[in-house]
Amino acid sequence: MAEHLDVLVVGGGLAGITAALELQRLGRRVLLVERAAQLGGKAGSTETSLGSFPTGPTSFNGRHPAFWRLLELLGLTEDATRLRPASASRFIVRGGKLRGLRPSPLSVLSTGALTLGDKWSLAKEFMWPSPARADLSDESLESLLVRRFGQKTVDHFLAAVMTGIFAGDLRALSAQACMPALVTAEKEYGSVIKGALKAMKTSEPGARAGLYTFSKGFGVVGERAAQRLSCSMETELDSLSFTPEGVTVTGRRKNEPVEFHAARVVIATEADVAARLLGRALPAAARVLSEFTYAPVTLLQWAEQVPGDSRLPPGFGYLAAPVEELFALGTLFVGDLLEESPRRFSTFIGGALNPSRAALSDGELLAGFRGDLNRLTGGSVGQVMQVVRWPRAVFQPTVGHAGQVARLRSSLAGQPVALAGSYFGGAAMKDAIISGFAAAEGLSALSPTLSFAGESEVVGQVESLVSA
Numbered sequence: 365m366a367e368h369l370d371v372l373v374v375g376g377g378l379a380g381i382t383a384a385l386e387l388q389r390l391g392r393r394v395l396l397v398e399r400a401a402q403l404g405g406k407a408g409s410t411e412t413s414l415g416s417f418p419t420g421p422t423s424f425n426g427r428h429p430a431f432w433r434l435l436e437l438l439g440l441t442e443d444a445t446r447l448r449p450a451s452a453s454r455f456i457v458r459g460g461k462l463r464g465l466r467p468s469p470l471s472v473l474s475t476g477a478l479t480l481g482d483k484w485s486l487a488k489e490f491m492w493p494s495p496a497r498a499d500l501s502d503e504s505l506e507s508l509l510v511r512r513f514g515q516k517t518v519d520h521f522l523a524a525v526m527t528g529i530f531a532g533d534l535r536a537l538s539a540q541a542c543m544p545a546l547v548t549a550e551k552e553y554g555s556v557i558k559g560a561l562k563a564m565k566t567s568e569p570g571a572r573a574g575l576y577t578f579s580k581g582f583g584v585v586g587e588r589a590a591q592r593l594s595c596s597m598e599t600e601l602d603s604l605s606f607t608p609e610g611v612t613v614t615g616r617r618k619n620e621p622v623e624f625h626a627a628r629v630v631i632a633t634e635a636d637v638a639a640r641l642l643g644r645a646l647p648a649a650a651r652v653l654s655e656f657t658y659a660p661v662t663l664l665q666w667a668e669q670v671p672g673d674s675r676l677p678p679g680f681g682y683l684a685a686p687v688e689e690l691f692a693l694g695t696l697f698v699g700d701l702l703e704e705s706p707r708r709f710s711t712f713i714g715g716a717l718n719p720s721r722a723a724l725s726d727g728e729l730l731a732g733f734r735g736d737l738n739r740l741t742g743g744s745v746g747q748v749m750q751v752v753r754w755p756r757a758v759f760q761p762t763v764g765h766a767g768q769v770a771r772l773r774s775s776l777a778g779q780p781v782a783l784a785g786s787y788f789g790g791a792a793m794k795d796a797i798i799s800g801f802a803a804a805e806g807l808s809a810l811s812p813t814l815s816f817a818g819e820s821e822v823v824g825q826v827e828s829l830v831s832a
């Protein structure tokens with residue numbers, strides 16, 4: 365079947381879905397190729413007999429307009445549901461106990477998650493600004509936070525908060541890449557708290573207040589994308605070469621060899637897969653991509669068998685800093701986000717500091733977490749519904765990341781290839797989505813040989829198109 369294929373998008377996570385939808389909106393003929401049987405990548409959900417469990421993220425912050433732009437392309441804006449007030453309470457483990465923390469400045473004064481010493485170090489940072497370092501080079505997240513708040517507050521409090529975002533090692537993560545707003549705030553105001561409070565008051569056009577999720581689960585994103593895009597599912601691509609007409613990419617669909625030709629390609633896979641694909645065609649880009657690392661995370665997902673038997677209080681979830689020496693990084697109370705019953709939980713295990721834990725057997729994971737829950741509440745784990753393993757769960761932007769991204773961009777300049785993925789700009793969903801829009805816009809701007817749908821030029825032939 366001959367197709368006027370302008371762009372091949374490899375990888376159907378949030379970055380690839382965004383790039384494909386935006387290119388389609390711009391009038392390009394696009395094919396999205398995905399290794400798995402469904403789209404969405406890490407942002408998905410599984411239906412079980414006791415309700416839906418997220419396989420990755422559970423909610424998103426409405427203050428990032430990129431989410432709304434993507435949801436509009438998917439026709440899912442109305443499906444985004446604001447989290448219920450009961451989920452506003454968060455917990456930090458301190459001294460082996462769950463300490464409540466509500467998202468309000470007053471809660472910082474009353475919470476047991478912070479000692480008097482911590483509160484004093486936060487107050488000092490806010491009230492007596494001090495200049496940023498003269499050295500403009502990147503530093504670790506730990507170095508920035510310790511300079512501003514002191515080692516104890518970082519070890520016992522901020523390390524827990526950051527674990528929930530990066531599951532990473534604060535000594536290795538880049539302050540500039542992970543928390544650019546804090547770095548700017550320190551430079552502008554001499555106080556990261558002042559800067560953060562100011563940033564909370566400003567909002568970009570298209571932003572909405574609050575945290576949101578989907579009542580049908582995050583899987584709805586991939587399902588809707590599959591309805592709106594031409595896709596080749598269960599197709600794993602492994603090699604890419606340039607041709608006079610553009611790009612040829614080959615791989616296998618269910619063990620059958622496949623070959624795709626297009627004027628342009630967006631690679632929206634994890635960085636190591638992108639490195640393999642580009643190894644021959646763009647070795648300089650491949651070298652940078654192969655330096656990138658991810659933290660592994662395994663999710664133990666479970667539900668209360670008898671209401672209240674976990675003895676966990678209602679809320680969003682809890683996080684534990686490494687000094688607490690718990691088995692798991694934390695637990696999200698996924699059923700509480702929309703106040704559903706039975707209460708369902710997703711426990712995060714592993715991360716950059718304990719990668720081997722993420723690889724333990726199901727039985728070992730359960731035994732380890734039982735110990736945690738026993739220590740924290742004396743409650744029981746109830747019914748385990750599933751174990752989700754992500755050997756490359758969360759991208760780790762380490763010190764010097766901005767330089768790596770700059771080298772990557774310069775090695776791609778003028779090429780018929782764009783990259784998209786959470787590793788551009790950070791590690792989060794918003795970074796993946798923003799990179800997808802940027803890849804689509806970059807390729808469209810390139811053009812002279814990029815054909816437009818409706819024009820007569822045939823730029824490629826798709827061996828077969830499978831619309832999922």
Ligand SMILES: Cc1cc2nc3c(=O)[nH]c(=O)nc-3n(C[C@H](O)[C@H](O)[C@H](O)COP(=O)(O)OP(=O)(O)OC[C@H]3O[C@@H](n4cnc5c(N)ncnc54)[C@H](O)[C@@H]3O)c2cc1C
Pocket residue numbers: 374375376377378379380397398399400403404405406407419420421422423599600601602632633634637661663754756757758784785786787791792793794796
């Ligand atoms: C447990 C967990 C919790 C998280 N929580 C949050 C959160 O609360 N907030 C937040 O912002 N972020 C969170 N994240 C991170 C977020 O999920 C990711 O940043 C984002 O989903 C990454 O999207 P992506 O498109 O860059 O990559 P991916 O989702 O990894 O997509 C890559 C896609 O490429 C496909 N692929 C790979 N190789 C090939 C190949 N050779 N051929 C074809 N296709 C291929 C894969 O199957 C996959 O679908 C979480 C991640 C995990 C794992």
